[in-house]
Amino acid sequence: MALEDRYGLPLSITSHEAASAYREGVDLMLAGWTGTAEALERAIAADPDFALAHIARARVHAFYQQGDLARQKAAAARELVAKRGTERERSHVETLALAIEGRLPEAIAAMRKHVDTWPRDAMVLSLPLGAFGLFAFSGMADHDRARHELCVSVAHHYGEDWWFLAMSGWAMTENGDVARGRKVTERGFSLRRQNAHAAHAVLHAMFEDGSIDEADRLVEEWLPTYRRAGILHGHILWHQALGALEHGDAARALAIYADVLQPSATQAPPLNVITDSASLLWRLSAYGHAVPKALWLEADAAAQKLFPKSGLPFADVHMALFDAATQNRDALAARLAVIEQRLAEGKLPAGPVVPAICRALAAFADEDYAACAQTLAPVLTEVVRIGGSHAQRELIEDTFIVALMRNGELPRARSLLDARLHRRPSLRDTRWQAAMA
Incomplete structure (x- = not known):
C-alpha cells in the first residue's frame, strides 16, 4: 500500500x-x-x-x-x-x-x-503565509491581501483542517476582516490546542480588535502547555508585554523582557531575538518609560553578531532601532550605505521606505522630532513593504505619533490616535499619557 x-x-x-x-x-x-x-x-x-x-x-x-x-x-x-x-x-x-x-x-x-x-x-x-513568509518579505505593498486571496483560492481543498483554518483566519485578520478572521482562527485553534501558530494568530486578532485583557488571559491559560524552547514561546510573551504597555504597566513589560525576551534568556530564532527585543525596548522608551542603558547595550551586542550585514529590510529596520538607541552612528551609516546602494541598483524590492525609516529612527533618538516626523510622513503608507505583521509595523506609526507629540503637534497626533481608537474601540489610552508628559 x-x-x-x-x-x-x-x-x-x-x-x-x-x-x-x-x-x-x-x-x-x-x-x-x-x-x-x-x-x-x-x-x-x-x-x-x-x-x-x-x-x-x-x-x-x-x-x-x-x-x-x-x-x-x-x-x-x-x-x-x-x-x-x-x-x-x-x-x-x-x-x-x-x-x-x-x-x-x-x-x-x-x-x-x-x-x-x-x-x-x-x-x-x-511558505508565503504568516508575518515572516515569502509574501511578507517580498517587498509587495499588498502582501496582506495576497495571502488572503491565496487562502481563499485553495480553501475548498482544506475544509476544517486545523492548520489551514488558523493560517487563513490570520490572513483575513491582517487583511482587515478582523471579526471574521478571529472567528476562523479560533475554530482552527479549537481543533488543535497544541498549535502555537494558532494561539499566535488569535493574539493578533485580539490585538486588532482591542481585546487586550482577553489576550492576557489566553496567554496565562495556554502558555503553560508550551515549552520554553518552542519557536514562538518568547514572541507570544512579547504580545503579552504589548498588552502591559496598553495599560501603562512598564514594570510588567520589563519583567517579561528580562524573563524571556532578553537575548541572554531567549531560545527564539535570531530574527525574533532582534525584532522582539528592539521593538519592545523602543516602545517602552517612546512611551516615556525609563529603559536601563545596559539593556540596550546587551541586546545590541547580541544583535550585531546575529545580523552584522544588511540584507532583510525587516531586520535592517530593527537593527536601526539598536543603532539609534545606542547612538551607534557609524553602524547605522554603514548599514544605510549598503541599503541605499541596493536601492540604487534596483535590488531593494521594499523601496525607499527602508532608508527613510532608518533615518527617521536616528532623528528620533537625537530628539530631532521635527525631522523624524517630516521623514516618516511621506512613507507611512509604504511601511507595509518591510514585512512582518501589522502589530509589529505599528511601531513605526507609534514613533511618528510620539514625534508629533514632542514636536508640539498635538492635534495632528490626536487625530491619528482617534482613528486608531475608532478601529479598535476596546483599546485603552493609558500608554500615551507618559509620552505626552
Whole structure:
C-alpha cells in the first residue's frame, strides 16, 4: 500500500516508520511545536534517502538562521529526489530549496505553480503565509491581501483542517476582516490546542480588535502547555508585554523582557531575538518609560553578531532601532550605505521606505522630532513593504505619533490616535499619557 502524508499526497517511501515520523514532524512544524527536528531526524534515520524529510529538516535549520546546515540539507534533498521522487516531490523540494536559499522571486513563482497543481501540499503552501513568509518579505505593498486571496483560492481543498483554518483566519485578520478572521482562527485553534501558530494568530486578532485583557488571559491559560524552547514561546510573551504597555504597566513589560525576551534568556530564532527585543525596548522608551542603558547595550551586542550585514529590510529596520538607541552612528551609516546602494541598483524590492525609516529612527533618538516626523510622513503608507505583521509595523506609526507629540503637534497626533481608537474601540489610552508628559 502506498504511503501518504496527512493530506493524502503519496510519498516515495516504503518505510512505515519513516512515513509516520515525517507526518509527525510536518504537523509539529505547522503547529510551531517542539519536537519538530527530532521527528524529522527519526524519519531520516529510518530512510536516509527520503528527500522530503531532508528538505523539511533544512527548513527548520533555516528558521534558526543555520544557513550552512540548511543549504547542505537542501542540496542533499535535491540529489535524493532526482533519484527517487515523483514530479510533485521534485517540485516540493525545489520550491522549499529556493526559499531556503533566499531566492524570493523564484521561490514565489515556483510556489504559485506548485500550489496550482497540488493545492493540498501544506508545506509548500505555508511558505508565503504568516508575518515572516515569502509574501511578507517580498517587498509587495499588498502582501496582506495576497495571502488572503491565496487562502481563499485553495480553501475548498482544506475544509476544517486545523492548520489551514488558523493560517487563513490570520490572513483575513491582517487583511482587515478582523471579526471574521478571529472567528476562523479560533475554530482552527479549537481543533488543535497544541498549535502555537494558532494561539499566535488569535493574539493578533485580539490585538486588532482591542481585546487586550482577553489576550492576557489566553496567554496565562495556554502558555503553560508550551515549552520554553518552542519557536514562538518568547514572541507570544512579547504580545503579552504589548498588552502591559496598553495599560501603562512598564514594570510588567520589563519583567517579561528580562524573563524571556532578553537575548541572554531567549531560545527564539535570531530574527525574533532582534525584532522582539528592539521593538519592545523602543516602545517602552517612546512611551516615556525609563529603559536601563545596559539593556540596550546587551541586546545590541547580541544583535550585531546575529545580523552584522544588511540584507532583510525587516531586520535592517530593527537593527536601526539598536543603532539609534545606542547612538551607534557609524553602524547605522554603514548599514544605510549598503541599503541605499541596493536601492540604487534596483535590488531593494521594499523601496525607499527602508532608508527613510532608518533615518527617521536616528532623528528620533537625537530628539530631532521635527525631522523624524517630516521623514516618516511621506512613507507611512509604504511601511507595509518591510514585512512582518501589522502589530509589529505599528511601531513605526507609534514613533511618528510620539514625534508629533514632542514636536508640539498635538492635534495632528490626536487625530491619528482617534482613528486608531475608532478601529479598535476596546483599546485603552493609558500608554500615551507618559509620552505626552
